[in-house]
Amino acid sequence: MSPRFAPDTANALPLHLLDPGALTGPDSPLSAAAQGWLQASGFAAGLGETTLLPDAEGGIAGAVVGLGTSEARRRTRFGLARSVAALPAGSVWRLASATDPALRDELALGWLLAQYRFDRYRPAAKPANPATLVAPDGLDAPRIEAIAAGEWLTRDLINTPASDMGPDELEVAFRALADRFGAAVSVIRGDDLLTRNLPMIHAVGRASARAPRLLDMRWGNDGPQLVLVGKGVCFDTGGLDIKPSSGMLLMKKDMGGAATVMGLAQTIMALGLPIRLRVLVPAVENAISGSAMRPRDILTSRKGLTVEINNTDAEGRLVLADALALADEEEATAIVSMATLTGAARVAVGPELAPYFTDDDTIAAALESGARAVRDPVWRLPLWPGYETMIEPGIADLDNAPSGGFAGSITAALFLRRFVSNPRYLHFDIYGHNPADASARPKGGAGQGARALLEALPALLEVPK
Incomplete structure (x- = not known):
């Protein structure tokens, strides 16, 4: 099943x-009888509140969904999508009247996102077909469907446990995505990472029985080049600085950056945007064995910068650093990295906001405008130069885990920026997970920042809308 609007039908x-x-x-568009029914049933038009309207024969004549207050809509994303679960399975619906374009678009996208189910391991528990919606008049339905499909892919990848989503399986999914759209893929695997000068990707993944690798996809022949780099740590034990068991429970989502850039790449390719796209995913498992990297080891990166390992659990920035250095060797229009990188980001902004870093105020303004338009919230954090000394240990060029615990998300972003010279570099420190069910956002894997970034691409790539 893929997210699709229903065909326009008389039914x-x-x-x-x-x-x-x-x-x-x-002012009500309803008949007197329908108004009386709403009064009798206690319908108050709260956000997403849904009531069926009966016809004279006892069947369904239609339904009413409450818009709630403007404050309720401001606080709750996709609140109207609550109606999907309240409507009969298999029913088909159309908007009865024109509505505000922003509300229309949010309802349409929320409707498709609310239909998502992860039923790979419980197929018998799959619910009946959800209610479907005819694409409303004026809606760019192919774009909304492509955005929803990209988010579904991201959720599927994150929700799949590491037993079935290790570096091998992530590569399979990566190749399948490329094949769908005629993109070219190359993979550097195992000890070839050393001979091809990707030493930090190798160092992080070499302790695992599942070989580390760099996945590289290229699509499009003309236009500005966008490079997406996603952290693909398929499971993170913490390495020799091992996490407590509670800290590992969600580590299947540590490839959430890879999943998010793959979902965004699918959307870009499905829409046929006039750009050249490159996607880089360092896919590894941070495991423990006799060959694991050790605290206080010093690694030499692809860029030649040396890195002191002061915590083996700060591995994501290491694999991203080599991939970013590789991306920076071409004259890309823009480079974007996405990663479930730091707990400090969650402490700072919680699970719903995706903090991002950029030196470009124009990009930041476009991104925040896009985030508001598509209800994909982001929050800019500073690349504060006063903290540069915190990532300089003295014995090596860089420290992968500064002591003290202050400004952890910022120091991680400063670390990554040392490997990119492109001024149009943008980094997201995402969570990739909904901790509880919410409207159109079920508990589990979640893309963050991708919809906002898609909306901001014209500014980021300096192309017309």
């Missing part, structure tokens, strides 16, 4: 979006 039932102030009286 589609009318779906009314009602403001709390328009339930009854001359």
Whole structure:
């Protein structure tokens, strides 16, 4: 199953979006009988509140969904998508009247996102077909479908446990994505990482029985070049600085950066955007064995910078550093990295916001405008130059885990920036997981920042909308 709008059919039932102030009286689009039904049923038009309207024969004449207050809509993303679960399975709906384009677009995207189910390991528990929606008038339906499909891919990849989503399986998914759109793929694996000068990717993944690798995809022949780099740590034990068992419970999501850039890449290719796209994913497992990297080891990176390992659990920035150095060797228009990188980011902004870093104020403004438009919240954190000394240990060029615990997300971003000279570099420190069910966002894997970035691409790549 993939996210799709229903075909326009005469059997589609009318779906009314009602403001709390328009339930009854001359401003209501409903008949007197329907207004009476709403009053009798206690319908108050709260955000996403849904009630079926009966016809004269006891069947379904339509449904009403509450718009709630503007404050409720501001606080709750995709609140209207609550209606999907409240409507009969297999039913088909159409918007009964025109509505604000922003509300229309949010309803449409939320409807598709709310249909997502991860049922790979419980196929017998798969629910009946959810209610479907005819694409509303004026909606760019192919774009919304492509965005939803990209998010579904991201969720599937993150939700799959490491037993079935190690570096091998991530490579299979990566190749399948490329094959769908005619993209070219190359892979550097195992000890070849050393001969091809990707030593830190090798150092992080060499302790695992599953070989580390760098996945490299290219698509498109013309236009500005966008390079997406995603952290692909398929499971993170912490290495010799081992995590406690509680800290490993969500580590199947440590490849959330890879999953997010793959979902975004799928959307870009499905839409046929006029750009050249490159996707780099260092895919590793941070495991423990006799060959594991050790605290206070010093690694030499692809760029030639030396890195002192002061915590083997700060491995994501190491694999990203080599991949970013490789990306920076070409004249890309823009380079973007995405990673589930630091717990400090979660402490700073919680699980819903995706903090990002850039030196370019124009990009930041476009990104924040895009984030508001598509309800994909991001938050800019500073690349504060006063903290540069915190990542300089003295014995080597860089420290992968500065002591003290202050500004952990910022120092990680400063570390990564040392490997990129491109001024249009943008880094996201995402969480990649919803800790509880929410409207159109079930508990589990989640893309963050991808929709906002897609909306901001014209500014990021300096191309017309």
